[in-house]
Amino acid sequence: MKKKNKTKKPIALTVVLLLLVVLICFLFIPLFKNLKFGLDLQGGFEVLYKASSIDGSKMTNEKLTATYKTLSKRIDSLGVSEPEIILEGNDKIRVKLAGVKNPEEARTQLSTVATLSFRDTEDNLLMSSDVLKAGGAKIGQDSAGNPAVALSVKDKDKFYEVTNKVKDYENNMIVIWLDYNELTDSYAKEAGSCGSSGSNCLSAATVSQGFASDVIIQGNFTTEEVTNLVDLINSGSLPSKLTEISSTTVGASFGDQTLEKTLIAGIIGIISIIILLIVVYHFAGFISAISIMLYTILVFAVFWVVGGVLTLPGIAALVLGIGMAVDSNVITFARIKEELYKGKSLKVAFKEGSKESISSIIDANLTTLIVAIIMFIFGESSIKGFATMLIITIVVTMFTMVFITRLLLKLFLKNDYFNDKTYLFLKVKKEDIPDVNKNEEVKVIPFKNTNFLKHKVFCVMLSLVIALCGLLVFLNKGFNLGIDYKAGTDITIATTQNIKTKAIESDLKELNLEASNITKNSDEITIRIDKALSGDKVKETNKYFEEKYSAKVNIGVVSNIVKKELIKNACLAVLIALLGIIIYVSIRFKVSYAIGGVVALIHDVVIVFSLFAIFRLEVSSMFIAAVLAIIGYSINDTIVSFDRIRENLRKIDNKKLDANKLEEICNLSIRETFSRTIYTSVTTILPVFFLIFLGSREILPFNMAMLFGLICGTYSSIYIATIVFLVLEKKNLNKPKKKKVIYTDEYEEKKIKGINC
Numbered sequence: 001m002k003k004k005n006k007t008k009k010p011i012a013l014t015v016v017l018l019l020l021v022v023l024i025c026f027l028f029i030p031l032f033k034n035l036k037f038g039l040d041l042q043g044g045f046e047v048l049y050k051a052s053s054i055d056g057s058k059m060t061n062e063k064l065t066a067t068y069k070t071l072s073k074r075i076d077s078l079g080v081s082e083p084e085i086i087l088e089g090n091d092k093i094r095v096k097l098a099g100v101k102n103p104e105e106a107r108t109q110l111s112t113v114a115t116l117s118f119r120d121t122e123d124n125l126l127m128s129s130d131v132l133k134a135g136g137a138k139i140g141q142d143s144a145g146n147p148a149v150a151l152s153v154k155d156k157d158k159f160y161e162v163t164n165k166v167k168d169y170e171n172n173m174i175v176i177w178l179d180y181n182e183l184t185d186s187y188a189k190e191a192g193s194c195g196s197s198g199s200n201c202l203s204a205a206t207v208s209q210g211f212a213s214d215v216i217i218q219g220n221f222t223t224e225e226v227t228n229l230v231d232l233i234n235s236g237s238l239p240s241k242l243t244e245i246s247s248t249t250v251g252a253s254f255g256d257q258t259l260e261k262t263l264i265a266g267i268i269g270i271i272s273i274i275i276l277l278i279v280v281y282h283f284a285g286f287i288s289a290i291s292i293m294l295y296t297i298l299v300f301a302v303f304w305v306v307g308g309v310l311t312l313p314g315i316a317a318l319v320l321g322i323g324m325a326v327d328s329n330v331i332t333f334a335r336i337k338e339e340l341y342k343g344k345s346l347k348v349a350f351k352e353g354s355k356e357s358i359s360s361i362i363d364a365n366l367t368t369l370i371v372a373i374i375m376f377i378f379g380e381s382s383i384k385g386f387a388t389m390l391i392i393t394i395v396v397t398m399f400t401m402v403f404i405t406r407l408l409l410k411l412f413l414k415n416d417y418f419n420d421k422t423y424l425f426l427k428v429k430k431e432d433i434p435d436v437n438k439n440e441e442v443k444v445i446p447f448k449n450t451n452f453l454k455h456k457v458f459c460v461m462l463s464l465v466i467a468l469c470g471l472l473v474f475l476n477k478g479f480n481l482g483i484d485y486k487a488g489t490d491i492t493i494a495t496t497q498n499i500k501t502k503a504i505e506s507d508l509k510e511l512n513l514e515a516s517n518i519t520k521n522s523d524e525i526t527i528r529i530d531k532a533l534s535g536d537k538v539k540e541t542n543k544y545f546e547e548k549y550s551a552k553v554n555i556g557v558v559s560n561i562v563k564k565e566l567i568k569n570a571c572l573a574v575l576i577a578l579l580g581i582i583i584y585v586s587i588r589f590k591v592s593y594a595i596g597g598v599v600a601l602i603h604d605v606v607i608v609f610s611l612f613a614i615f616r617l618e619v620s621s622m623f624i625a626a627v628l629a630i631i632g633y634s635i636n637d638t639i640v641s642f643d644r645i646r647e648n649l650r651k652i653d654n655k656k657l658d659a660n661k662l663e664e665i666c667n668l669s670i671r672e673t674f675s676r677t678i679y680t681s682v683t684t685i686l687p688v689f690f691l692i693f694l695g696s697r698e699i700l701p702f703n704m705a706m707l708f709g710l711i712c713g714t715y716s717s718i719y720i721a722t723i724v725f726l727v728l729e730k731k732n733l734n735k736p737k738k739k740k741v742i743y744t745d746e747y748e749e750k751k752i753k754g755i756n757c
Contacts, residue, residue: 013412017290024293031300038311038385039098040698041259045106045249046096048088049242059091067242071095071110084309089565093242098309107247107535115241116151117180118162121171121187121204126162131155137230139223142216147226149202149217156212164210176203176217195221244535246558249542262315265694269687270296270322276683277326281333282427283418287408288329288401295325295393295400302392313386313622313699317629321393322687324633327364327680328401331640332357333426334676340428341444343436346419354406360643361402363588364636369394370580371632375625378573386625390632447671452718453663453726459719463603470610479613482620482701483528483558485567488516491527491541495551499525507548511541524697532557570624574605577631585635589642592732596725597638600716604634608708612701622702630709633684637677637717644669645725659730666722674718681714 039046051067053059064087071085071093084096100106118127136152153159166172175187178200185200194201203217274292277285299318303310336353344352372394375387412418418425422433434440483490493499501518504525508515517528533541538555545553578598585594605627612619648665649657685707692703 017287017408021290021293024297028297028300031297031304035300035304036307036309037098037259038309038314039096039248040311041262042099044096044098044100046094046247047107047110047244048092048094048246050245051091051093051242053241061090064091064093067093092245096309107244107539110242115179116202117177119175119177119180119187120166120169121173121175123175123180123182123186126166126174127158131158139226139230140216147221147223149221149226149230151215151217153212153214160210160212163207163212166207167209172207173204174207175201176205176215178202244557246532246556247535247538248556249538249554261694261696262691262699265690266315266318266687268694269690272686272690273322273326273683276679276686277329280427280679283412283424284329284333284336284409284426287412288326288333288405290408291329291400291405292322292326294404295396296322298396298400299389299392302396303389306388306392308388308392309385310389311385313625313702314389317386317389318393321390321397322683324368324636324680324684325393325397325401326683327636327640327676328361328397329405330676330679330683331360331364332402332406334673336426337428338672340422340426340433341442343434343440343442346422346425347413350409350413356647358402360640361398363639363643365394365398367581367584367635367639368632370584371577371628371635374573374577374580375628378569378576386622386629390629445671447674450671450674451667452670452674453667453722456719456723459715460723463607463720467606467610470606470613473610473613477613477616479609479619480616482618482623483556484621485570485619486530487532487558489529489531489533489538489558490554490556491529491545492554493525493527493545493549493551494523494554495525495549496523497549497551499549507544511544513541521697570621573624573628574631577628578602581631581635585639585642589646592725592728593642593646595728596721596723597635597642599724600638600713600721601631601634603716603720604630604709604712607712608705611708612705617704618701620701622699623705626702626705626709629706630713633710634713634716637680637713638721640676641669641673641717641722642725644673645722657733659733662729662733663726666726670718670722677714677718681710685710 038044051059051064053063068085068087072083084094084098086094086096088094095110097106116129116132117125118131119125131154133152133154136154138150138152140148140150142148163174166174175194177185180200187194187201187204190199190201191204193199194204270292274289277288277292279285281288296318299321303314308314332354334353335357336349339349339352339356340346342349369391372387372390376384376391420430422428422430432444434443479485493504499520501520504518504527505515508527513529513533515527516530517526519526519528533555538557542553542555545551578601581601582594582598585597608627608630609619611617612623645666648669652661652665688703688706688710692700692707695703
């Protein structure tokens with residue numbers, strides 16, 4: 001009966017887990033549908049404005065906040081359900097309108113900020129709209145009963161001062177302008193049409209005396225025109241003007257296609273990881289697979305709770321996070337296997353293996369968290385989205401892949417069902433476990449005869465050759481910079497029509513545009529223009545290609561202002577990430593480990609940049625996000641190796657430690673962690689691999705950078721980091737150690753009495 005109960009209990013638990021899997025799958029669909037999607041996944045419009053004061057004074061936080069509120073009111077009228085308005089720095093505002101049906105209408109309405117100004121007949125500024133009460137415009141009537149705009153004056157002293165001065169002018173008139181443009185507007189030209197429809201000149205009134213009362217704007221207005229004017233003024237009476245410095249327009253169908261491709265690639269990547277885990281770790285792999293599913297839905301749930309907007313880079317971070325999350329289980333399983341190979345029982349091996357692995361897991365995830373936080377602080381737009389998702393994945397990893405996986409495995413081990421079924425539980429053959437009662441030696445030592453550091457000189461030379469080739473290509477051709485770092489305009493045309501390059505060249509001539517590069521893929525044409533197009537030109541270009549080729553058009557614009565800011569932030573983010581890692585590793589380990597880890601990180605970054613230069617892949621802001629992610633992954637990998645080196649060094653008497661012994665310990669540590677390194681690398685590379693071949697073309701450079709970086713990170717953690725550590729520690733071995741002087745109570749007493757000690 002007992003044996004039957006022992007069999008029934010794990011079967012019942014397995015059934016419960018399978019039902020949990022089914023429930024997760026059912027919950028995932030409604031949860032995913034309720035997420036907020038970025039414009040790259042559902043189409044829309046994104047624009048970055050530079051705000052400046054209309055009267056030339058310094059732009060303040062108060063003025064920027066007021067502009068923010070104005071744009072919020074404007075967006076409400078567009079009917080966008082989940083807009084994003086982000087203040088960046090002291091003078092920039094980024095507006096994201098995912099799902100907006102008419103991006104060009106949105107651009108027009110956003111850029112018409114409706115700034116009122118009071119000028120003389122020579123167009124000199126007398127007062128800006130800050131003399132008026134916010135939201136104080138109302139529908140009124142003039143003396144003849146015609147529709148007019150009534151304005152409430154806030155600063156009556158200022159108003160009196162100006163009107164009292166104007167009354168003495170030869171042309172004693174105050175001209176009220178809406179969105180005055182100094183390049184095109186002047187009262188001399190507009191005097192005859194002032195107050196009529198289509199003119200920025202709203203009203204021109206004669207001032208015969210100083211006054212401080214409210215103002216009436218009268219003209220040949222219809223009731224509808226007055227209503228529109230009141231709405232415009234109330235939502236835009238600001239002492240600031242907006243200049244568009246970058247923008248992105250993505251068609252809705254473009255976004256849908258991108259989402260579909262990325263999701264398919266992500267799902268296939270996750271399934272491949274699950275299959276690999278079950279093949280490699282059997283039942284423990286199955287439990288890990290359930291944790292991955294739980295992990296995925298929890299990440300989305302947390303993302304939904306915090307109101308995050310899911311973007312293409314965010315999905316990439318999630319898929320990448322799954323690969324990195326599996327690492328926590330792989331480290332634990334590898335440790336449990338080691339304890340089993342020492343002859344310990346399954347329960348003891350599980351307890352000891354779980355305990356020994358926790359230090360590596362915490363250190364690895366915390367270093368990645370440092371990088372993610374730095375990305376969030378210094379990143380812009382899509383990089384922030386990537387960083388947000390990465391931070392969430394790290395937190396959820398610690399809960400699901402450490403706590404939940406261990407809890408589930410512990411439940412199954414409680415009833416002793418797997419005690420003699422180690423092969424079913426963790427793919428460890430019973431005959432490979434030594435019998436400690438018979439004093440049997442360890443039978444299985446993975447990579448027992450492999451000398452990983454034998455070819456260390458060759459490995460260093462290989463890295464130097466790749467870096468040198470990359471440097472030569474860079475000096476000759478430079479990097480293939482995306483518009484983020486080069487400034488200009490990218491136009492992507494997706495159509496079923498077979499358009500020849502010559503036809504596109506002809507179209508560009510008609511549009512008075514000059515392309516620096518035209519690339520044609522199977523169903524897309526990408527046009528690079530070196531100058532940043534204005535909002536009106538973007539609208540014209542978009543309409544032209546849509547109508548002529550029935551195409552889906554995506555246009556991205558970046559100005560020189562944005563380019564400089566992005567380059568500065570990218571360099572700063574990478575440097576601070578490296579500094580943060582040096583400090584953390586120095587505290588947790590010691591300086592020689594930190595230097596070895598950072599040299600490996602710099603190696604990875606240099607190699608990835610070199611490969612991008614050699615293969616002419618595009619370097620964009622998302623590439624920098626990938627570089628930062630690589631830094632996080634690489635140090636994650638390196639710390640696991642260093643943790644084992646530190647552990648093995650603690651077992652050695654320092655007096656017996658020489659250069660040969662130190663190298664032997666490093667080799668041993670690499671052998672002991674090599675299986676884990678390979679499995680982790682494969683589980684992380686798999687989803688990236690599928691994203692490259694099945695995912696969206698828009699994040700191809702990001703995924704290629706991740707692929708190169710993951711391979712480099714694995715390689716450098718075994719060789720570069722360990723070699724640098726070895727060199728530094730060998731130097732320390734040759735240094736004479738300072739003798740510690742222990743002062744006794746007798747010494748102190750003699751010192752007080754002045755006796756020579």
